[in-house]
Amino acid sequence: MASTATVTVGTPEAVVERLGSAFPGVEAEVLPSGWIRVRIDRERLADFARFVRDELGFDYLSNLSAVDRQAEGFEVVLHLVSIGAGHQMAVYTRCPRDDARVPSVTPIWPTANWHEREAWDLMGVRFEGHPDLRRILLKENWVGHPLRKDYIDRRLPRQRQTRESYRPDRVNTTTFDVGDAPAGADGQASGPVRRVLEVPDAYTPRSGVVVNMGPQHPSTHGVLRVLAEIDGERILKCEADIGFLHRCFEKIAEGLPFPSVIPYTDRTDYLAGMTNELAYCLAVEQLFGIEVPERASAIRVLMAELQRIASHLLWFGTFSLDLGAVTPFLYAWREREKLLDIFETISGARMMYHYVRIGGVRNDLPAGVDRQIRAFLDSFDANLDEFHALLTGNPIFQARTRNVAILSKEDAIAYGASGPTLRGSGVAYDLRKAHPYCGYERYDFAVPVGETGDVLDRYNVRMEEMRQSARIARQALEGLPEGDFMGKVPRRWKAPAADAYSRVEGPRGEVGVYVVGDGQNERPWRVHWRAPSFVHLQLLPVLGTGLLVADVVAVIGSIDIVLGEVDR
Numbered sequence: 001m002a003s004t005a006t007v008t009v010g011t012p013e014a015v016v017e018r019l020g021s022a023f024p025g026v027e028a029e030v031l032p033s034g035w036i037r038v039r040i041d042r043e044r045l046a047d048f049a050r051f052v053r054d055e056l057g058f059d060y061l062s063n064l065s066a067v068d069r070q071a072e073g074f075e076v077v078l079h080l081v082s083i084g085a086g087h088q089m090a091v092y093t094r095c096p097r098d099d100a101r102v103p104s105v106t107p108i109w110p111t112a113n114w115h116e117r118e119a120w121d122l123m124g125v126r127f128e129g130h131p132d133l134r135r136i137l138l139k140e141n142w143v144g145h146p147l148r149k150d151y152i153d154r155r156l157p158r159q160r161q162t163r164e165s166y167r168p169d170r171v172n173t174t175t176f177d178v179g180d181a182p183a184g185a186d187g188q189a190s191g192p193v194r195r196v197l198e199v200p201d202a203y204t205p206r207s208g209v210v211v212n213m214g215p216q217h218p219s220t221h222g223v224l225r226v227l228a229e230i231d232g233e234r235i236l237k238c239e240a241d242i243g244f245l246h247r248c249f250e251k252i253a254e255g256l257p258f259p260s261v262i263p264y265t266d267r268t269d270y271l272a273g274m275t276n277e278l279a280y281c282l283a284v285e286q287l288f289g290i291e292v293p294e295r296a297s298a299i300r301v302l303m304a305e306l307q308r309i310a311s312h313l314l315w316f317g318t319f320s321l322d323l324g325a326v327t328p329f330l331y332a333w334r335e336r337e338k339l340l341d342i343f344e345t346i347s348g349a350r351m352m353y354h355y356v357r358i359g360g361v362r363n364d365l366p367a368g369v370d371r372q373i374r375a376f377l378d379s380f381d382a383n384l385d386e387f388h389a390l391l392t393g394n395p396i397f398q399a400r401t402r403n404v405a406i407l408s409k410e411d412a413i414a415y416g417a418s419g420p421t422l423r424g425s426g427v428a429y430d431l432r433k434a435h436p437y438c439g440y441e442r443y444d445f446a447v448p449v450g451e452t453g454d455v456l457d458r459y460n461v462r463m464e465e466m467r468q469s470a471r472i473a474r475q476a477l478e479g480l481p482e483g484d485f486m487g488k489v490p491r492r493w494k495a496p497a498a499d500a501y502s503r504v505e506g507p508r509g510e511v512g513v514y515v516v517g518d519g520q521n522e523r524p525w526r527v528h529w530r531a532p533s534f535v536h537l538q539l540l541p542v543l544g545t546g547l548l549v550a551d552v553v554a555v556i557g558s559i560d561i562v563l564g565e566v567d568r
Contacts, residue, residue, distance in 0.1 A: 012036050012087055015056055022051055033286070035501075036089040042076075045093050046103040046129075049078075053108055057082040058089060059413050061105070062503065063512045064115035065528040066123040068149045073097050074125050077514065078105065079501055083413065083429050090501065095125065104130040111416030114538050122147040122250070137243040137567060146251055208236045213552065215244050220556060221318065222563030226540065230549060238544040238552065240537045245567040253527035258284050258493045259358055261527065266352040268529060269565040271314055274307040274343075275506040276565075277356035280527075282437060283502035283513040284358050287495060295483040296360030297438040302476040303346070303355065304438075304504075305469040306373070309380070310339040311507035312466045319459070319557040320391055323400050328391045335383055338376050345369050360486035373477055380470045388463065401456040405543040405555045408453060415542065416535045419509025420461040421559050425453035431505040443472050455558040462560070493522040508532040508560050531565035 012030040019028045019038065026048075027039040040048050052058040060081040067075040078091040095102050104127035106112045116127040117136040124145035127133055135142065144151055213226035220226065223244035229237040249268060253261045265280045266273035278300055285292060292300075317332035340350040346369055347355035347362070355362050391397055407417070412425040422429060430447045432440040448464035450457025495517025503512050512530030536559040543555045 010085070015087060015089070018056060019052075022055075023048060034088065036087060037092070038089060039092045042093045042095050042102045045091075046105070046108075048091070049105045049108045052080065052089065052091075056087075057084050058087070059083060061109035061111050061115075061416055062510065063501070063514060063528070063530040064105070064112050064119065065514055065526075065530075066119040066125045066147075067516055067526045068123060068147065069094070070149055071097075074100050074123065076102050076119070076125060077499075079512065079514070083427070083434075086434055088435070100124055101126045101128050103128050104133075106130055109416070110414045111535060111538060114534065121145070124148060135243075137246045139243075146248065213549075215241075220563075221561060222566075224537075224556075224561070224563055224566075226552065226556075228544070228549070228552070233548045233550075235544055235547050235549060235552065238541055240540045242534075242537065242563070242566050245563050247568065249568040250527050250529060253524055255523060257522050258495070258524060261524070262357065263352065263354045265529075266354065267564060268531065268568055269506065269508065269511075269533070269562045270351060271311045271562055272307055272507050272511075273351060273353045274303045274356060275504060275511060277353065278304055278438070279502055279504045279506070279511040279513045280515075281356050281358045282504065283500045283515040286500035286502060287498060287515050287517055288358075288490065288493075290359050290487060290489055292360055292438075292487050293484040294439070294481045295364075296485045296487065298476050298480050299361050299365060299485060300356060300438050301440065301443070302373075302473055302480075303343075303361075305473040305476070306339055306342065308469045308507045309466050309473075310336050310343075312462050312469075313339070315462060315507075315557075315560045316387060319560075322553045322557045323397060325391055325394070325397065328387060331383070331387060331390065335376075335380070342369065342372055342376065345372060357486065359489040360484070362486075364485045365480075370477060373473070377470050377474050377477075381467060384463065384467055392460075392463070398456070400551075400554055401459060401558075402454060403452065404455045404551055405547060405558065406452055406454045407539065407543060411539075411542060412453065415539055417509070417539065418532050418535070419505065419507070420458055420465060421509060421532075421536055421539075423448065424450040424458035424461045424558075426450055431503055431510060435503060437502075437504060443475050445469075445472050455554050458558040495519065495521065495524065499526075503530075506532060508562065508565075509536065529565070529568055531568060533559075533561040533563070533566045534568075537561060537566060 012034060015036055016028045016030060019026055023040065023044060029037055031037055058080040060083050061078065062081050063079040065077050067077065069075050073094050073096040075092055075094050080089040080091060093102055102125060104116055106116060107129065114136060116130055117133060119125050120127065120133055121135040121137055122145055134140065208229040208231040210227065210229050213228060214220040215223040215225040225241035227239050227241055228235050249264055252264060262277055262280060265276035268276055313332045313336040317329035320328035343353060344350045345366055347353040407425045409425050409427055412422050412427060426449050428447050428449045433447055445468045448461045448468065450461055497517060497519030499514065499516040501512060501514045503510055509532030510530065511532060514528040515524050516526035518525040539559065544552050
């Protein structure tokens with residue numbers, strides 16, 4: 001549960017002062033961006049985390065990732081937010097290579113559960129005190145941890161890498177404690193092997209029958225496996241099993257020049273390519289200190305809001321299909337096709353755009369596309385009213401969504417919910433308002449919120465968000481400044497020895513990109529993608545327990561996941 005402590009400090013400088021008093025010797029400073037940067041020993045991390053949550057109001061864990069610093073060991077990075085005060089803090093702690101352990105912060109921020117499992121799975125950092133530290137994206141008999149810098153060096157030649165890395169002969173169905181995990185042939189710990197269906201410790205039925213929903217199921221919107229224990233139609237317990245679509249995006253990014261990573265971001269959340277490109281480019285621009293022209297920023301806002309509408313339209317159509325209504329899907333698809341025509345006119349593509357570039361956008365808006373956009377916006381409010389008339393007031397739809405899967409404010413914050421999922425629980429937190437980027441502070445729009453946090457509230461928030469996005473898009477188009485659409489970028493992309501973290505408000509919630517440079521190469525040393533769908537799937541056991549099997553379909557639809565960004 002999230003702390004209910006009130007924020008007792010008013011400025012980032014006051015936060016640093018409090019930290020210095022409570023933890024003598026801690027390295028803390030306020031960066032020009034306003035972020036608070038803290039370096040602390042791993043032995044004090046657990047006490048530090050509890051202090052900043054309870055005493056300083058950092059109730060929201062945005063991201064947790066790990067970086068392989070080679071001879072310097074591993075660095076675990078936490079990005080924290082105080083929703084009430086608006087402060088942002090980056091916390092760094094290190095552990096040696098031969099003793100890659102840090103305390104788990106899952107008891108403090110429950111959303112850290114899957115973040116820590118991912119860092120263990122791909123980097124090999126063990127989180128002591130974690131309730132269930134096992135692989136999450138890779139198969140449990142995978143050897144080693146692929147994001148370690150020495151992983152490729154210890155493997156066979158590249159042409160045999162994939163075939164040899166997966167070793168069926170190394171399957172071990174015994175459950176090990178985290179500290180006793182067996183070592184692989186390459187000297188890296190292969191991890192605590194805990195096979196969900198074979199080892200009772202991982203999933204112990206109480207009185208029902210364990211059934212699988214997916215991984216190939218029309219209502220899971222991709223290759224998601226839901227493991228549910230049921231008693232008749234009632235769900236006693238459920239959990240999500242992911243990783244079926246893992247494409248090694250973060251590993252691939254380490255081998256490419258900074259600009260060449262952009263097309264891969266389109267393929268994470270493939271329904272919000274413009275948003276993903278923007279999130280990555282903002283992080284790289286922050287890392288290199290690149291300034292973006294005002295015209296380019298306005299075009300970015302325009303494209304991001306049209307992308308939000310297109311994504312929400314697809315969600316509306318598929319959500320209605322999930323609940324048995326076919327007609328709304330056809331109406332939503334009609335409007336989405338108009339937006340895809342606009343995207344194609346501007347970028348040349350209907351889905352994988354590669355339009356937002358580091359420093360601006362690839363090309364200016366083509367002549368005449370403004371009329372095309374205005375024609376869509378002029379009719380959209382009436383079409384949105386038509387959607388409501390088709391579905392929202394339907395008594396069957398109301399029965400399927402009202403007071404179903406209620407998510408409290410406290411749980412929403414504790415589990416790292418964002419976007420419509422967080423705002424549906426009554427938390428008026430939107431990155432475009434709280435931490436504006438691309439000039440969002442100059443736009444006039446409302447932040448819709450729910451009241452009870454049920455499926456219906458999350459539905460209503462998204463529906464109203466489409467109206468507000470159309471409002472922002474109109475302002476961006478009418479106030480489009482003159483000037484360049486591309487800023488000055490370096491001829492060589494030699495990255496500074498620094499890091500940067502960008503946060504943008506995507507259709508599904510907060511998209512975070514953590515980029516690290518090494519000061520020597522033209523490639524990122526580390527890229528980590530904070531995907532809202534990945535974070536929100538942790539809510540499935542919280543929301544699904546006690547519901548009917550059919551309600552799970554409504555729950556998954558209400559958090560609007562895309563498996564491409566879950567698995568990356």
